[in-house]
Amino acid sequence: MSLLVSLTTMLFAFARYSRDRSFLVLREKVRFMLFMVFDSLLGSFLGGSLLLKVIPQEGILMLLVLILLISSYKLLKH
Known part of the structure; x- marks a missing residue:
């Protein structure tokens, strides 16, 4: 189910960004x-x-959580 949702989201995003030449x-x-x-x-x-x-x-799993938290913090500061 998660893959289906992700794939659908990626396809719509790809179509949208292709139209405005973002790629x-x-x-x-x-x-x-x-x-x-x-x-x-x-x-x-x-x-x-x-x-x-x-x-x-x-x-x-804890390492992944730590990486995501650090990335989120950096994104928030940016």
């Missing part, structure tokens, strides 16, 4: 975009293959 900025930021894609894939691989074997699931 043109991606052409200017190709290097940054590729860096983000690579880091996301690397983080997913390392997290799934290494961290889950060393750190219990509750610890990973």
Whole structure:
């Protein structure tokens, strides 16, 4: 159900931003975009293959909560 809601939201957002040409900025930021894609894939691989074997699931969850709280605080200050 969550995936269905997320996918629908992303499709509508994609359609809206495509109409006002907001995606043109991606052409200017190709290097940054590729860096983000690579880091996301690397983080997913390392997290799934290494961290889950060393750190219990509750610890990973607390780490995620901490990262989200820090990100929210930085966004609020921005």
